Amino acid sequence: MEVLKVDRRDAADVLTQGNAAIIDDFLDAETSNEFSRAAIESWKRNSDPGTGWNLCIKSGDINRRIPTSKLASNENIKRIFDACSFDPFRYWYYSCFASPGKIPASHSLNVHLIKEIETALLKAGLKEICDNVQIDVGAVEPRFSITSFDPLSFIDPHSDFLKEGKGHYIITVLYYLAGPSDEEYGGELVFSRTVPAAKIKPIQNRLVLFRPSADSIHHVVPNSSSGNYRLAFSGWFAQP
Ligand SMILES: O=C(O)CCC(=O)C(=O)O
Ligand SMILES: [Fe+2]
Incomplete structure (x- = not known):
């Protein structure tokens, strides 16, 4: 697998060849700034009840989503988490889910934002890219959230690949809303199977x-x- 920085009109070919595509400046600057601002505002309020933000952790026998409004202190959770360091696939990150059907009013803003970003991406060329790789966006199930990584967060190596069958993922979509400005701060998405490993900076509008x-x-x-x-x-x- 290769990771290639391309123009949106070349993305379908890259995907067809089994590679990953990076497309910068995907939305117009104003829309990108608006989404970025809204996501930052939402994350700043993550400790308010009912905002939809959860801490998602997996380590050993622990596999939990804990509403961030209920997190008194990360320290205790971190101790339990670290005790399971033998697990080869662990993660610690925050996610704001869109879960249609059971949305408290306070959470509906985020559900709305997630849908709005999905719609804007499709309109800006994602639909056409999907069409060109024979993915009918009208017939698939969107499973999107907004994620946040703080200094404790990470995801161990994984592929997103699930065995064919009901519920498997047919395309991964990552659209960065905000990222550390400086190289030394990390936060990169790394594809380790490429030679050399591809390190992707989480740059806004990528x-x-x-x-x-x-x-x-x-x-x-x-x-x-x-x-x-x-x-x-x-x-x-x-x-689906
Ligand atoms: O946020 C990212 O850059 C990647 C997240 C990821 O790999 C995942 O959620 O499966
Ligand atoms: Fe992933």
């Missing part, structure tokens, strides 16, 4: 697409900067 396969192994480096947000619209179109 879209990353790939079709999950056994080869698409990637991980997220901790964002060591507490002063910089690392926010992404993140998820998949899945086979």
Whole structure:
């Protein structure tokens, strides 16, 4: 697998060849700034009840989503989490889910924002890219959220590839809303199977697409900067 920086009209070819596509400046600057601002505002209020923000952790027997409004202190959770360091696939990040059907009013703003970003991406060329790789966006299930990575956050290497069948992911869509400004702070998305490993900076208005396969192994480096947000619209179109 290769990771290629391309123009949106070449993205479908890149995906068809089993590679990942990076497309910068995907939305117009004004729309991108608006989404970025809204996501930052939402994350700043993540400790308010009912905002939809959860801490998602997996480590050993722990596999939980904890509403951030209920997190008194990360320290205790971190101790339990670290005790399970033998697990080869662990993660610690924050996610704001769109869960249609059971949305408290206070959370509907985020659900709305997630849908708005999905719609804007499709209109700006994602629909055409999907058409060109024979993905019918009208027939797939969008499973998107907004994620946040703080200095404790990371995701171990994984592929996003699930066995064919009901519910598997047919394309991964990552659209960065905000990222650490400085190289030294981390937060990169890394594809480790490429030679050399491809390190993708989470730059605002950057879209990353790939079709999950056994080869698409990637991980997220901790964002060591507490002063910089690392926010992404993140998820998949899945086979319903
Ligand atoms: O945020 C990213 O850059 C990647 C996230 C990811 O790999 C995932 O959620 O599966
Ligand atoms: Fe992933």
